[in-house]
Amino acid sequence: MKIYFELNGEQQYVDIEPGESLLSLLRRLGMKSVKQGCNTGDCGACTVLVDGRAVRSCITFAAKVRGRRVTTLEGLGSPGDLHPLQEAFLEAGAVQCGFCTPGMILTAYELLSKNDNPTPEEVRAAISGNLCRCTGYRKIVDAILLAAKWKREGRWR
Amino acid sequence: MRLRGIKRFHYARDVEEALSLLSAYQGRAALLAGGVDLARAARGDLEGLIDITGMGLSYVREEGGGLRIGATTTLTGILENKAAQGYLGGFFCEVLRQVAAPPLRNMATLGGAVVSAHPWADIPTALVALGAEVRWSDEKGEHRASVEELWQGQFRKIFRNAVLTEIRLPAWEGAFAFEKLSRSACDIALLNCACGLGIEDGKIAWARVAVGATPRRGRRLTWLEDFLVGNQPGEGLWREVRDRVEAQVEVSSDRRASGAWRKAVVGPLVARTLKRAAEKMGDA
Numbered sequence: 001m002k003i004y005f006e007l008n009g010e011q012q013y014v015d016i017e018p019g020e021s022l023l024s025l026l027r028r029l030g031m032k033s034v035k036q037g038c039n040t041g042d043c044g045a046c047t048v049l050v051d052g053r054a055v056r057s058c059i060t061f062a063a064k065v066r067g068r069r070v071t072t073l074e075g076l077g078s079p080g081d082l083h084p085l086q087e088a089f090l091e092a093g094a095v096q097c098g099f100c101t102p103g104m105i106l107t108a109y110e111l112l113s114k115n116d117n118p119t120p121e122e123v124r125a126a127i128s129g130n131l132c133r134c135t136g137y138r139k140i141v142d143a144i145l146l147a148a149k150w151k152r153e154g155r156w157r
Numbered sequence: 158m159r160l161r162g163i164k165r166f167h168y169a170r171d172v173e174e175a176l177s178l179l180s181a182y183q184g185r186a187a188l189l190a191g192g193v194d195l196a197r198a199a200r201g202d203l204e205g206l207i208d209i210t211g212m213g214l215s216y217v218r219e220e221g222g223g224l225r226i227g228a229t230t231t232l233t234g235i236l237e238n239k240a241a242q243g244y245l246g247g248f249f250c251e252v253l254r255q256v257a258a259p260p261l262r263n264m265a266t267l268g269g270a271v272v273s274a275h276p277w278a279d280i281p282t283a284l285v286a287l288g289a290e291v292r293w294s295d296e297k298g299e300h301r302a303s304v305e306e307l308w309q310g311q312f313r314k315i316f317r318n319a320v321l322t323e324i325r326l327p328a329w330e331g332a333f334a335f336e337k338l339s340r341s342a343c344d345i346a347l348l349n350c351a352c353g354l355g356i357e358d359g360k361i362a363w364a365r366v367a368v369g370a371t372p373r374r375g376r377r378l379t380w381l382e383d384f385l386v387g388n389q390p391g392e393g394l395w396r397e398v399r400d401r402v403e404a405q406v407e408v409s410s411d412r413r414a415s416g417a418w419r420k421a422v423v424g425p426l427v428a429r430t431l432k433r434a435a436e437k438m439g440d441a
């Protein structure tokens with residue numbers, strides 16, 4: 001079957017399998033920031049935004065994004081033009097292997113879009129379903145709080 | 158994604174279309190709401206998926222102090238709704254905030270939670286305590302039942318050929334509290350409890366108590382509700398509750414917790430939940 005949807009600001013008209021996951025579709029389209037960890041919705045590595053809301057792409061059917069707006073990390077920033085959230089992750093030392101990072105950043109992006117002054121507790125609740133095997137989470141929480149501060153100061157897009 | 162073998166994906170526009178598609182597939186299609194459960198199901202028998210999230214069943218309406226919630230409303234949709242936030246001092250939102258993590262709540266629907274009715278889940282325990290009612294449609298027409306009646310019957314068979322349309326939460330003059338024991342913030346429950354109390358002239362006028370993940374699905378403890386009525390809330394009563402629950406509630410082992418552990422904690426859990434409900438009434 002064919003569907004239209006918007007990916008990182010660009011219209012797509014693509015062939016999909018009726019039972020295909022959004023994760024599989026996005027990786028076929030070259031979005032390598034979208035990681036496959038558990039493939040069962042538990043780890044958060046595959047998180048992307050659909051109409052600005054974080055969802056697990058591994059358990060979202062690709063057919064469900066028909067007519068919708070999908071954002072992956074590639075849509076937030078690029079190596080030469082990092083998004084403030086990506087910069088905050090680097091500045092706070094919140095990245096080690098990096099496997100969880102795209103999902104963490106997009107989950108944080110949704111949080112900050114609704115609340116640019118979260119408490120550390122609210123940050124922890126927001127990322128409670130995103131697993132990181134490397135950092136111990138503390139620096140990830142610091143990074144999100146730093147990005148929130150930058151957002152309040154107008155350093156955002 | 159564990160689901161395999163899907164040949165066609167349909168976007169149902171209304172309940173009639175969803176029902177006629179279900180009947181055309183003769184059991185080889187499933188309704189798809191958030192997909193959180195369905196996509197994880199290792200099923201190979203399905204050929205068709207029928208997306209029901211575009212049928213106008215995503216809404217929350219306040220009615221006489223209660224709530225009417227469309228079956229395809231996501232848990233986030235409920236959490237962000239003003240009427241839901243106000244319902245019973247935010248009780249139902251307090252429960253939903255403890256369900257999974259935000260990206261899953263953005264997908265999961267209340268209707269999906271009612272139809273899946275996982276024994277370990279929190280939502281069934283809260284709905285049983287609240288005395289929620291559900292409505293569904295099949296080819297014979299519209300039906301309604303309390304969640305307790307629904308789950309006592311063969312509900313999985315019903316929903317092979319029916320669409321759950323609405324969940325109604327009644328108005329209560331009193332306060333409810335919910336407690337969940339789990340290994341981490343977003344993990345599923347090892348035991349959960351929802352309690353409601355009405356207090357008049359310093360005495361308990363009505364009580365609702367449900368315990369779930371025992372490891373069975375949430376059920377009311379009607380004998381405890383009867384015992385509570387007429388008693389005065391306070392530490393003495395909570396101690397008595399703890400001992401009675403420990404002696405009488407049936408718990409057992411599953412792969413996540415032993416029956417011995419559940420037996421040791423179920424009494425304090427119920428007593429703590431009741432105490433919190435009483436505190437919300439300003440009468441502990």
Ligand SMILES: Cc1cc2nc3c(=O)[nH]c(=O)nc-3n(C[C@H](O)[C@H](O)[C@H](O)COP(=O)(O)OP(=O)(O)OC[C@H]3O[C@@H](n4cnc5c(N)ncnc54)[C@H](O)[C@@H]3O)c2cc1C
Pocket residue numbers: 041042187188189190191192193194195196197209228229255256257261264265266267268269270271272273275277278279280281316319320321322343344345346
């Ligand atoms: C990782 C994870 C963590 C979780 N944690 C918790 C938790 O902490 N507490 C808790 O209470 N729950 C928890 N859940 C359960 C969660 O609430 C349910 O899985 C979810 O609400 C299902 O909704 P859905 O819309 O995704 O259902 P779907 O997967 O779309 O559907 C589930 C089933 O219901 C049927 N169905 C769906 N909607 C209808 C309808 N309107 N009419 C008829 N049939 C229908 C489908 O055909 C399917 O068989 C968790 C689930 C996961 C995957």
Ligand code: FES
Pocket residue numbers: 035036037038039040041042043044045046047056057058059
């Ligand atoms: S890969 Fe999707 S949540 Fe783990």
Ligand code: FES
Pocket residue numbers: 094095096097098099100101131132133134135
């Ligand atoms: S940085 Fe390695 S998993 Fe998080």
